Amino acid sequence: MRAIADFLLITAAFLLPWWVVLLCAAALFFVFERFFELFLVAFLMDLLFAVPLPRFGRFEFVLSFGSVFLYLILNAIKKKMRI
Incomplete structure (x- = not known):
């Protein structure tokens, strides 16, 4: 089940x-x-499609960096929900 979800997410x-x-x-x-695949997919998308943005100091891996914050926020929500 997880492998299928990973394949669909990468696709x-x-x-x-x-x-x-x-x-x-x-x-x-x-x-x-x-679900650490969140980092993998964000990094893959940054490698494929990212361009240096002047507003982020020419930093290319904005989505990967944002996925770390998203993971922390979702983890806190998941703990509160006790799923």
Whole structure:
């Protein structure tokens, strides 16, 4: 089940906008225990599509960095919900 979800999430990284992929990853975070694939998909998308942005100091891995914060926020929510 998890392998199928990972395959679909990686496929979505190639086909869908970044925000849709993060929403799907956030939903899967609540389905699976310790969903570290969120980092993998964000890093993959940064490697494929990221460009240096002047507003972030020419930093290219904005999505990967943001996925760390998303993981921490989702982890806190998951603990409060006791899922």
